Amino acid sequence: MKSFFLALLKSRAGLFGFLLVLVFIAGAILAPYLGLPSPTRSSLTARMVAPTWTSLFSPGAHPLGTDELGRDILSRILYGSRTTLLIAAGAVVLGGVVGTLLGIVAGYYRGMVDRILMRIVDIQLALPLMLLALLVVAAVGASSQNLVVVLALTSWLRYARIIRGQVLALREREFILSAHAIGAGTWRIMIKHLLPNVMTPVLVIATLELARIIIMDAALSFLGLGVQPPSPSWGRMLADGRVYITTAWWIVTFPGLAILLTVLSVNLLGDWLRDYFDPKLRTAR
């Protein structure tokens, strides 16, 4: 753990990503305690107020301006990050657990199980994932739980593919034969011996998937299939604000920046994690 943070301190990009992710998580958690105006309270007298930094701490201040209904944009971004991050985290965990387990099962059993699972992955990869997500959301409706499941559905196959390949190689290693020789059963070998060996790739895929899922979640809500109004969501803010881009640029710019910075920071962190765990790049640490 100590060496992990020491290595992180040495990488500017990794550290930047890590700190930014922390800021976003802190913002999402602390949103209700910052004394911000309610993200859903509209005020017709304060429509499309430009960002002002002069009276930052007065009660009516809007540091990032207000939207066409007079709602505070900073507050909407922070509250919107709560739903986005929760849905994305849920989808990453669900997709990661399912994908990893299926990958281990496919790689360990090989044969028919492997062929069926991998053909499902192939079929799903042949369809555009966005189209698949749209179809499913349109069919089952857009609640937070459904979004988690839909996004996990677009995500599990990446884990399954990569983990299957790793397990195919691992299962031939001698320590798996030794595990058989001490009387370990199939499940014990998969969970206690194979799983710890694939945790590193799982962690790296999960980070990169988190970024992809945040974009996909934003895209779905941009198209009106995400979290339903009045709950704030980043994609929705982009969709609603884009018509005012010439008159009130801040309505669409700040949520856009929020998406950009979140995805960028998560990607930087993910890239760094991948390098950190790659033994070939592990030099002089």
Next chain:
Amino acid sequence: MTPLLDIRNLTVVFDTPAGTVHAVNDVSYTIEEGETLGIVGESGSGKSVHALSMVGLIARPPGRIVSGEVYFKGRDLLKLAPRELYNLRGKEIGFVFQDPMTSLNPVLTIERQIAEPLRRHFNLSKNQARERVVELLELVGIPNARTRIGQYPHEFSGGMRQRVMIAIGISCNPKLLIADEATTALDVTVQAQILDLVRDLKKKIGTTVIWITHDMGVVAGLADTIQVMYGGRIMERGPVDAVFEDPRSAYTWGLLKSLPHGGKRGATRLYQIPGNPPNLIEKPVGDPFAPRNAFATERCKRETPPLLQVEDGVAGHKAAAWYDLRAELKKEREASA
């Protein structure tokens, strides 16, 4: 007394795209409790495969046990359900594998790996298991056991890892310990230490040992009985001294002749057995060693010789040969004289 292990007519094949590989052909032998059996043979002689197959450790398919019975403490292992085999492996029959570098899981601590069979078979708690793990590590000669249990395999040297493997193998006090090429990957001094350790452990816990190797020297130093295998068959078997002094199979004789003799460096070229290892894909006919054997008769090529007690040899010295090696060697000596 019934033997601890009684293998009868074990035949194992592998179905490969190139054809059926006849890995083990009609192998039968017994081993008494407390005995140390050394099995020697070259790569592909079936020595590892027959040991792995009797406890269900070969992949099936492509492996297939065609026939045979393996009685261990009166039960036929080949007829056990998978669950019964899981309960037997590691508890009643321990294994030590060839390469200590790859036989330990790189991401688990030494403690977890040694504790696993104990927790699996005896339902020990973590703390109870830890005491036993420390005890085992001390038994196999690893200093500072209490601090080393938290370490990972890469923090151990090759010899130390093989000691860990042995600790795992004997953790549940198995009746039978099968060591498959357990010293092959180690350098000679470490090998000697491991052999000392095994001899010492045998005295302390009295386990029956099957030691599979291709090193005649290791067998000479460790085993009570030697069994020479070739082409999936037993060629010769008997008390170590008798077989080394008076080999009756041309293959054993060739192996012994190929050993370097100390002190005569550069004096003569090492002997080598002519020809190549047998192609096990064809259905074996006759004596598998016949094509490489200068003494082979017509009958060797047609009929498989049975493993029989040798003429005026010690009890239990058996060989599979149609020719009379002693007579042939005598003839050769007279011709050269």
